[in-house]
Amino acid sequence: MSESQPTLMCRLEELKCHFTWGLQEKDADIEELEERLNCQLEYLNVDAKGRVYNMLAYVNHMKNDYTEAIVNLQKAEGILWEYKVLETDVKYLLTFSNYAWLHYYLNDSESSQLYIDKINAIYTQSKGLEDLVQSETNGEQGWALVNFCGQYYERAKDCFEEAVKGNPDDPEWNTGLATVVYRLEEFRGRNCPAFKSVSFQLLERAVKLNPKDSVIKVLLALKLQELKRQEEAMKHIMDALELTPDLPYVLRYVAKFYRRAGKFEEAIRVLTKALSMTPNSGFLHHQLGLCYRQMIIQRKGTGNGNCRGQDTQEIKDLTEKAIFHFEKVVELKKTFLHAHFDLADMYVRSNQYQKAEETYKKATELTTTTKYEKQITHLNYGKFLETWKKSEGEAVEQYKEGLRIPDQNEYRQQCEMSLRRIANQRLARNPSDASGIAWLGMISKENQD
The missing domain is CATH 1.25.40.10 (Tetratricopeptide repeat domain)
Known part of the structure; x- marks a missing residue:
């Protein structure tokens, strides 16, 4: 029964x-x-x-x-x-x-x-094998969290750490831990020095335990590239390509390696090959968009990539390609917040301000963003409204939204500084300006000052 x-x-x-x-x-x-x-x-x-x-x-x-x-x-x-x-x-x-x-x-x-x-x-x-059993379930949970969505990376890291404790030499769990810590270094715009200080050792150990894993090899190569150890990095790139020359997950990181080295043509060649195998990969379209945008900056030679006033056919072609690929990312990975920012940036560079605003609005409406990411979104949207739409009032509303989120970080500080700057400018023109006084009062209230 x-x-x-x-x-x-x-x-x-x-x-x-x-x-x-x-x-x-x-x-x-x-x-x-x-x-x-x-x-x-x-x-x-x-x-x-x-x-x-x-x-x-x-x-x-x-x-x-x-x-x-x-x-x-x-x-x-x-x-x-x-x-x-x-x-x-x-x-x-x-x-x-x-x-x-x-x-x-x-x-x-x-x-x-x-x-x-x-x-x-x-x-x-x-x-009698309880540690191994626990290691197995923790490791599988870690991979499930990693594969499901980026918001779960922190939890995945904890699971992999527990899995490695129970089975220190397991290649799968060490690879999982190294991968998620590497991703967390600058995940969704955050800069985490604590992760950067340990990811190299984790990646190196994962490669040692799993020498046939070409994906972990290219991640180690990217880390070595960051550390300016170019010769070692290139060796791992070549090793990975020899192991799996046609694996999209390897090619995408190889392309990222070339892009960061300024070898844009080579990166585009590799990305195009990978895209022929996985045409619906948002990651690949994003990398291509980044390549074309950096080529615009390189061609301009200004260091800031400002396209205004530039009508050369080459710049136009690169701009169209960058926009095409960023649009594909947003279509394929609707929750990829930073792709929205990149697309909006390209719309601004090509003077398509209405499309840029629509893209920022969509970014503010995403339901999968963390509070931290919402602050970045309100800040970026506010800067656009203030700089390009010349709408101080709308920009203020975005800065206020970012300030209301209590997470203390640089983006909240920038929202506060922008709001304070606009308030002080108003008060400099008119010491009795009610809006300026109200905005300063709001800052004090939100900071519990």
């Missing part, structure tokens, strides 16, 4: 899987995530695909497509069978846990309980 629903739910909530890791639909663009996961299935090694099938099953659940969800879990399970992994191995924990949840949603309590029993059998078989 199957257990009562409340008891079954208690057991399900104890499982370690996508259904219990707090993966919220509101935090990600589900369509873009599904596209990305299907792309990974095409190019990743077979042993990594089981993880992707599990994530896809969870995405199917979010879309209420339980038939396809079960099919994806069967594919994940099939990979373990292919490698002749015993059913009592910890590698089955993730898939069996997701099975249990899916059958619960299908109102099949007996099947759900059956998988819970299989999970309990794995734990019984693994007595």
Whole structure:
């Protein structure tokens, strides 16, 4: 006889899987995530695909497509069978846990309980190996968080750290930790020196433990490039290309390496090759847009890339290409905030101010941005309104929105400084200006001064 629903739910909530890791639909663009996961299935090694099938099953659940969800879990399970992994191995924990949840949603309590029993059998078989079991579940949670959305990177880092504690020499968990710490260095405009100081050591260790992983090699190359160790960096680039010359995930970082070295033509060649394989990659379109924009700056030779007054055909062509690719990014990755900023910037450079304003408005309406990112958005939009639209009143409203967000950082300070500057300018013209006095009062109130 199957257990009562409340008891079954208690057991399900104890499982370690996508259904219990707090993966919220509101935090990600589900369509873009599904596209990305299907792309990974095409190019990743077979042993990594089981993880992707599990994530896809969870995405199917979010879309209420339980038939396809079960099919994806069967594919994940099939990979373990292919490698002749015993059913009592910890590698089955993730898939069996997701099975249990899916059958619960299908109102099949007996099947759900059956998988819970299989999970309990794995734990019984693994007595004395608790650290390895915990390492497995922490590591899988880390990868799930990384793949779901960028907002979960901090949590992913914590999971990988715990996974490495339980199994210090596991290549997968070390690679995961190195990858997420590297991404967190300047994630979404933040500058985190604490991560920069440890990412090199983590990347170096990950490469040592997993010398056949070409993606982690190119990340190490990018880090070496930052450290001005060009010869070592190029060696890792060449090694990665020799291992996987046609892997889009390698090519995208190789292109980034060339772009940062100022080799724009080479970067564009590599990106174009990668884009032919993964045409819906927002990352690749973004990198191409950055290449064309930097080429404009280089051609201009002014250091600021201001296009006003420049009508050469070459500049026009580069501008059109940059806009095209940034528009594609915003279309493909609707939640990519900084792509909105880059697109708006190119609209400004080409005197398309209405389109620039529309793009900034869309950025303010994104629901996946953090409070910190909202501050950046209000600041950038405010600067545009003040500088290009010449609308001081609208700019003030954006600076005020940024100031109201209590996170203390440089962007909040810039919102305050801009608002204070405008208020003081008004008061300099008229010491009794009510708006100027009110804005200074608001600053004091928000700062609890």
